[in-house]
Amino acid sequence: MNSDRRKFIRFGGQLIGAAALGGAAWRVFAGSDPAAEFSQPRGPYVWRINPDKCTFCGLCETACVRKPSAVKAVNDQKKCSYCVACYGHLADLHVSSEMIQSKGVRVCPYDAVIRKQHSGGENGYHLYAIDDARCTACGKCAKRCNTLGTKSMFLILRPDLCLGCNRCAIAVVCPEKAVEWAHSYPEDDFRGFYELEGHAADGRMETGASS
Numbered sequence: 001m002n003s004d005r006r007k008f009i010r011f012g013g014q015l016i017g018a019a020a021l022g023g024a025a026w027r028v029f030a031g032s033d034p035a036a037e038f039s040q041p042r043g044p045y046v047w048r049i050n051p052d053k054c055t056f057c058g059l060c061e062t063a064c065v066r067k068p069s070a071v072k073a074v075n076d077q078k079k080c081s082y083c084v085a086c087y088g089h090l091a092d093l094h095v096s097s098e099m100i101q102s103k104g105v106r107v108c109p110y111d112a113v114i115r116k117q118h119s120g121g122e123n124g125y126h127l128y129a130i131d132d133a134r135c136t137a138c139g140k141c142a143k144r145c146n147t148l149g150t151k152s153m154f155l156i157l158r159p160d161l162c163l164g165c166n167r168c169a170i171a172v173v174c175p176e177k178a179v180e181w182a183h184s185y186p187e188d189d190f191r192g193f194y195e196l197e198g199h200a201a202d203g204r205m206e207t208g209a210s211s
Contacts, residue, residue: 048182054176070157073139073153076154086126087145088144088152091106114129141153
């Protein structure tokens with residue numbers, strides 16, 4: 001496969017991955033769930049997880065006052081390599097591509113990491129997303145991805161799920177002080193300062209929406 005064709009397929013994967021994950025990002029931008037018992041008031045500051053400090057220790061899953069946790073794993077489609085076998089998805093990568101779906105041992109105990117074929121058949125490109133309804137913020141997928149992979153998976157504290165406590169229970173126990181009271185800006189599934197296309201309000205770079 002020549003370089004131009006490979007780049008085209010990879011770019012196509014990014015676009016499809018962004019579109020597939022757009023629903024989750026839109027819920028974040030749209031605000032709190034109308035069915036939630038409590039809605040975090042909008043303000044200039046929110047609790048956020050600094051991905052450069054986070055070590056995915058698992059405390060976000062157990063410490064959050066919300067059950068399940070307001071923290072969710074996401075996968076940055078701009079950093080993902082679309083591998084046949086993903087470190088954040090499989091505990092053992094030594095399994096044939098044809099057997100991954102049926103026999104592959106999952107990293108996530110709740111099978112929240114979703115694998116979808118994109119192009120090139122079983123040995124081609126695959127998209128990986130997180131089912132936030134299953135995700136409990138255990139951080140296992142993100143930890144393996146950051147240790148062995150491209151660091152595309154990470155954890156975010158969803159502002160539409162966070163209760164906005166004055167003293168965040170996760171921040172209190174976080175050993176790396178990765179949970180910070182920081183300036184509010186739209187949260188998305190990209191590891192960095194990105195915006196959903198058409199939503200940038202402060203001049204920062206706009207991208208498509210999607211750890």
